[in-house]
Amino acid sequence: MASKQLRGEPLVARILEATLEEVARAGYKNLSIEAVAERAGVNKTTIYRRWPTPEALVLAAFESVSDKGSPPNTGSLRGDLLDYLRRYRAVCRQPVMLSLMRMLFAGGGKGKLARLIKEMTERSDCDALVMFERAVARGELPKDTDLPLVRDLVLGSAQNLILFRHDTCTDETLERVIDVMLLGAAQGGRRK
Known part of the structure; x- marks a missing residue:
């Protein structure tokens, strides 16, 4: 996967950006952690370690861009x-x-x-x-x-x-x- 070298904040930023892109593409109800992982270039376990549910992931993504x-x-x-x-x-x-x-x-x-x-x-x-x-x-x-x-x-x-x-x-x-x-x-x- 492309993001294996990324760690810490750059990795988190990439995952959160991919999450927002997936919400834009598929909607919240159809959000797939697998699709987010693929878009971000990470394993889905990388996502689940930080955010145990799709709601927690989307919550973090929107908090990251709130003004x-x-x-x-x-x-x-x-x-x-x-x-x-x-x-x-x-x-x-x-x-x-x-x-x-x-x-x-x-x-x-x-x-x-x-x-x-x-x-x-x-x-x-x-x-x-x-x-x-x-x-x-x-x-x-x-x-x-x-x-x-x-x-x-x-x-x-x-x-x-x-x-x-x-x-x-x-x-x-x-x-x-x-x-x-x-x-x-x-x-x-x-x-x-």
Whole structure:
């Protein structure tokens, strides 16, 4: 096998990458440890020694690619959102993100895996909310703005374009979405 010389972190990284590729190809329910081993160029016993179940393997793979960075802070909400959405668009063009999206659309798995996906989504929502809270503090949005609603509208609209109209989702398109949504947020989008 090609990976016999790999050990430690490089070997783990190769196995986790192969896992994500297999989830993207076959889906979580059809994941085969044998297929992951073949793709990674290792024996399946190498995988089972570290991850005793397919769930544990997929959990480790998704944890390895979860975004643990902080939200952008460019000094303006528009700049933060544009940076945030550019990074999101770049991630969505990778096979890893295709794996995650396939899992989310298929129900997100069960047990620890479902909890991980929920935690990743909640962390992303909280990180994004920080950008909007800073905008209120800078006076870019009214203090009584319904921030979760505005966040969901801005990011949801952009996410739809990024995921389903990715061929036409240019920086200019993202800027227009941000501008339209922020104009509406500045004029309304307030809590009652």
